[in-house]
Amino acid sequence: MNLARIRRKSQSCRVFLPLVLAIIATAMFLFSQAAEARKDGEILLIALGDSLTAGYEIAPEDSFPAQLEVALRNQGYKVKVVNAGVSGDTTAAGLARLDWSVPKEADAVIIELGANDALRGLPPEKARANLDTILAKLKQRGLPVLLAGMLAPRNMGPEYAEAFDPIYADLAA
Numbered sequence: 194m195n196l197a198r199i200r201r202k203s204q205s206c207r208v209f210l211p212l213v214l215a216i217i218a219t220a221m222f223l224f225s226q227a228a229e230a231r232k233d234g235e236i237l238l239i240a241l242g243d244s245l246t247a248g249y250e251i252a253p254e255d256s257f258p259a260q261l262e263v264a265l266r267n268q269g270y271k272v273k274v275v276n277a278g279v280s281g282d283t284t285a286a287g288l289a290r291l292d293w294s295v296p297k298e299a300d301a302v303i304i305e306l307g308a309n310d311a312l313r314g315l316p317p318e319k320a321r322a323n324l325d326t327i328l329a330k331l332k333q334r335g336l337p338v339l340l341a342g343m344l345a346p347r348n349m350g351p352e353y354a355e356a357f358d359p360i361y362a363d364l365a366a
Contacts (some may be wrong), residue, residue: 236272238262239295241287241327242305242341246278283309284323291327295336302331305341307360314349317356324364340365 240258248256262274342361
């Protein structure tokens with residue numbers, strides 16, 4: 194492995210670590226709800242997302258779903274975290290594959306989508322509508338959801354950021 198690749202991997206681990214820690218902390222509440230619903234066995238958590246979920250260019254065991262499963266099991270939870278991340282996915286692509294990515298047996302879902310919408314400069318109102326539809330479908334199924342938010346890249350300009358940045362807080366409310 195060359196030095197440049199090692200540096201990239203090290204940098205991506207630093208980027209993933211705060212995300213993983215925030216999701217682990219927030220997931221405890223999500224799991225208390227799922228554990229109430231399923232006292233008899235393993236909780237099935239689906240992590241639906243893009244390359245941040247899939248673990249682009251890192252080993253599968255280093256992806257955030259794998260790390261989350263380890264952390265939750267270390268906390269005493271009987272849980273299986275399924276990595277339903279697809280690198281390059283937009284909110285539209287996540288919506289299109291929602292029904293087959295989140296099986297009927299799922300107990301809870303983490304949604305991490307939207308980064309590629311922002312990176313491609315797609316209309317924020319489309320990302321909002323897609324995420325809103327995903328959340329509504331999961332709510333109809335009675336599944337607790339953790340919505341992982343993000344901010345628009347600042348090189349997209351202040352108007353884009355003003356339209357994109359509030360999406361996650363608005364939908365979570």
